[in-house]
Amino acid sequence: MVERNLTRRERLRAETSAEIKTIALKLMAVGGPDAISLRAIAREMGMTAGAIYGYYATRDDLITTLIDDVHTSLVDTVEAARDTRPAGDPAGRLLAWAEAFRKWALANPEGFRLIYGDPVPGYQVPEGGAAPEAEYRTCTGLTGLVAGAWDQASASQPADGHEWSDFDPHLVAMVREAFPGLPPAAVALALRVWGRMHGLVSLEIYGHLRDKLHDPETIYRAEILDLIRSLGLSAPE
Structure with a gap:
């Protein structure tokens, strides 16, 4: 199916909508999540408040769209990096995902904070979540990294440590649909992998490493290589 060309009106509307989202993230960068408001964005753009409501009926509609866009951008990035390594290279795929995650976060700090950090005061998450597809892809992607290493990693996991009821x-439904043979212990391990990937990046984004070391990238890579070895895999060169 060939996608039709946008009309001039549709193109201008898409450009304005993109500008609204860009300014919302800039406002957040300066004033925190509470600074995002449709009236503030309208002032920045030289629009009337009424005009901007034609694009987003409420501030929460804008926040939901932002979260969905940002989370989708993130998961597109890490999946693309992972897939540069073959399925038979679980260590390489994990390292590629982790390094792409950090690079994306450093390039998009406001987006990182919107997904993983500061809650927007008063924001009501819609039923099903703000970015259900991106969340599903992130969850199954991280679990897939563990599934690819499970033959080696399972030897170091407690056999009776976890039940599905934990x-x-x-989450259980998503994992069991995507990886029917994977046990609960693998899901716990996937959450631990996520925590180790996320921890140093979060400290770096929020400035907690700034006065403590000169090269966060080296520390992060060392952490991920240690994580890979803890799964019983040989660390990539």
């Missing part, structure tokens, strides 16, 4: 039912 986890959110929605």
Whole structure:
């Protein structure tokens, strides 16, 4: 199916919508999540408040769209990096995902904070979540990294450490659909992998490493290589 060309009106509307989202993230960067408001964005753009409501009926509609866009951008990036390594190279795929995650976060600090950090005061998350597809891809992607290494990693995991009842039912349903043979211990391991990837990046984004070391990238890579070895894999060169 060939996608039709946008009309001039549709193109201008898309450009204005993109500008609104860009300014929202800039406002957040300067004043925190509470600074995002449709009236403030309208002032920045030289629009009337009424005009901007034609693009987003409420501030929460804008926040939901921002979260969905940002999270989708992130998961597109890490999946593309992962897939540069073959399926038979679980260590390389994990390292590629982790390094792409950090690079994306450093290039998009406001987006990182919107997904993983500061809650927007008063924001009501819609039923099903703000970015359900991106969340599903992130969850199954991280679990897939562990699934690819499970033959080696399972030897170091406690056999009776976890039950399916330990986890959110929605998470369990996603994992069991995508990886029917994977045990609960693998899901716990996937959450631990996520925590180790996320921890140093979060400290770096929020400035907690700034006065403590000169080369966060080296520390992060060392952490991920240690993580890979802890899964019983040989660290990539």
